[in-house]
Amino acid sequence: MAKILIVDDEEHIRMLYQVELQEEGYEVITASDGHRLLERIDKEKPDLVVLDIKMAGYNGLDLLQEIRNRYYNLPVILCSAYDSFKRDIKSIAADFYVVKSSDLTQLKKTIARALESTVPPEGA
Amino acid sequence: MDYYEENPDGIRQADLVVGIPSYNEAALISFPTLQASLGLMQFFRGKKSVIINCDNHSQDGTKEAFFGTETEVPKIYLSTPEGVKGKGNNLRNLFKKVCDLQAEACIVVDADLKSITPRWIKHLGEPLFQDFGFVAPLYVRHKYDGTITNNIAYPLIRSVFGRRVRQPIGGDFGFSGKLAKLYLDHPLWDEKVAHFGIDIWMTITAISSNIPICQSYMGRPKIHKPKDPAADLGPMFRQVVGTIFSMMANLDRTWKAIRWSKPTAIFGFGLGEIELPPPVSVDKGALYRKFHQGEETFFPLWEEILEPENLSKLSEVLEMSQEPFDFPTDLWAKILFDFAIAYRDRGQQGEEILDSLIPLYYGKTYSFVLKTEEMSAQQAEEYIEDQCVVFEEARPYLDEKWGPSPS
Numbered sequence: 001m002a003k004i005l006i007v008d009d010e011e012h013i014r015m016l017y018q019v020e021l022q023e024e025g026y027e028v029i030t031a032s033d034g035h036r037l038l039e040r041i042d043k044e045k046p047d048l049v050v051l052d053i054k055m056a057g058y059n060g061l062d063l064l065q066e067i068r069n070r071y072y073n074l075p076v077i078l079c080s081a082y083d084s085f086k087r088d089i090k091s092i093a094a095d096f097y098v099v100k101s102s103d104l105t106q107l108k109k110t111i112a113r114a115l116e117s118t119v120p121p122e123g124a
Numbered sequence: 125m126d127y128y129e130e131n132p133d134g135i136r137q138a139d140l141v142v143g144i145p146s147y148n149e150a151a152l153i154s155f156p157t158l159q160a161s162l163g164l165m166q167f168f169r170g171k172k173s174v175i176i177n178c179d180n181h182s183q184d185g186t187k188e189a190f191f192g193t194e195t196e197v198p199k200i201y202l203s204t205p206e207g208v209k210g211k212g213n214n215l216r217n218l219f220k221k222v223c224d225l226q227a228e229a230c231i232v233v234d235a236d237l238k239s240i241t242p243r244w245i246k247h248l249g250e251p252l253f254q255d256f257g258f259v260a261p262l263y264v265r266h267k268y269d270g271t272i273t274n275n276i277a278y279p280l281i282r283s284v285f286g287r288r289v290r291q292p293i294g295g296d297f298g299f300s301g302k303l304a305k306l307y308l309d310h311p312l313w314d315e316k317v318a319h320f321g322i323d324i325w326m327t328i329t330a331i332s333s334n335i336p337i338c339q340s341y342m343g344r345p346k347i348h349k350p351k352d353p354a355a356d357l358g359p360m361f362r363q364v365v366g367t368i369f370s371m372m373a374n375l376d377r378t379w380k381a382i383r384w385s386k387p388t389a390i391f392g393f394g395l396g397e398i399e400l401p402p403p404v405s406v407d408k409g410a411l412y413r414k415f416h417q418g419e420e421t422f423f424p425l426w427e428e429i430l431e432p433e434n435l436s437k438l439s440e441v442l443e444m445s446q447e448p449f450d451f452p453t454d455l456w457a458k459i460l461f462d463f464a465i466a467y468r469d470r471g472q473q474g475e476e477i478l479d480s481l482i483p484l485y486y487g488k489t490y491s492f493v494l495k496t497e498e499m500s501a502q503q504a505e506e507y508i509e510d511q512c513v514v515f516e517e518a519r520p521y522l523d524e525k526w527g528p529s530p531s
Contacts, residue, residue: 093390
């Protein structure tokens with residue numbers, strides 16, 4: 001069972017994603033902001049991160065760079081209410097970019113695809 | 125291959141090398157040489173640095189222009205023997221020299237660069253001292269500058285080798301001393317790699333060797349000698365695409381285990397406002413015309429290379445008028461995959477196979493221009509990303525047609 005970490009500052013989003021993704025058979029853990037996110041990833045070892053961009057006190061795009069530099073192959077899906085952040089060059093360090101919607105079909109499809117990706121680890 | 129060397133300062137060891145490959149660049153080489161020196165002094169003052177011009181025995185005074193540029197950093201000139209050309213040959217000499225100097229890191233910048241700043245040296249070099257082994261450039265380019273990159277190299281590397289490196293043939297790179305040794309000892313080396321195939325060879329070798337890669341944001345667009353995609357591009361096309369196909373054949377055990385693609389870490393932000401690249405004009409009529417001229421010459425060979433369903437769809441595209449015109453990306457991906465297989469299986473016909481792909485590339489480029497002509501740079505970029513997804517979705521076709529790897 002793949003473990004997914006949801007990072008989003010809106011509680012109702014975390015709850016919605018948690019319920020829906022658990023129904024899909026995923027183990028879901030959540031974080032309400034970017035505080036000690038790398039430590040959390042180190043400890044929990046998720047298979048995928050769903051990361052909000054605009055969070056109170058945190059910029060998901062900056063968190064993404066920190067994650068990418070440390071966990072080269074960990075899939076990260078940026079999930080934002082705004083599609084305008086796609087224009088920010090930092091967003092290309094994400095595996096995918098999904099615009100938030102109450103219908104999670106696209107997010108679920110993207111998660112499934114991101115978990116399918118297989119590349120050799122760096123330095124292997 | 126031996127190289128000729130002039131090393132007036134008697135440099136025997138360096139931590140960091142900037143290499144500038146050239147052939148007859150007397151008019152332009154001074155500028156990148158000076159910027160390299162400024163960058164090394166500003167950002168790598170604690171490192172022992174050297175700038176190396178690796179040249180193809182230019183007769184236009186390139187060496188004199190290089191040595192004539194006043195720099196704080198010492199300089200070395202290397203050259204291939206008279207008559208030996210090729211950027212790859214220049215870089216092979218550079219790999220040797222980097223190993224001899226026991227350098228930790230090497231940066232390569234093109235000799236015709238007009239937009240390089242000292243910060244480019246920082247951005248291409250700094251990640252090499254932070255665990256990355258290979259640094260590819262990331263710069264804003266005009267949507268019609270780099271059509272081989274946009275329509276062939278980037279989507280193929282991404283869909284076959286599984287790593288998203290946006291400028292795999294950017295020409296400006298950073299690599300570690302360890303990777304220089306790996307390059308030097310690598311068994312896959314041929315005449316195409318010795319020429320313009322070298323950039324893509326370096327990128328694919330780094331990816332397939334699982335070297336930690338990052339993309340460094342340069343801030344300014346790459347301004348050099350832009351080329352109209354409709355202009356003659358034969359040798360460069362054959363060398364770049366032939367190298368990709370060769371590496372697909374030689375590394376199939378590596379890439380067949382790969383599914384979908386992964387993004388690459390990015391380095392270098394906070395550069396302020398993004399500068400827009402200069403416009404690149406395209407002769408649309410010439411692209412369409414050259415696509416159809418290819419039909420007259422190469423259709424019998426296309427019949428041999430392409431799977432019947434792809435040939436049938438291509439025939440439909442050939443029947444389209446100049447506008448509306450569309451060359452579907454799914455078809456283009458499958459055509460490239462069919463050509464890669466033909467190139468693997470029919471080695472003696474390799475050059476003819478590549479020549480026959482050029483008109484199809486013109487057709488796809490024409491379609492790309494029509495689709496993106498009203499688009500902003502950002503929209504065109506998103507269109508290219510969407511094309512890459514189509515390539516990745518076509519990958520099962522390649523896996524099926526390619527067959528099992530030799531044991």
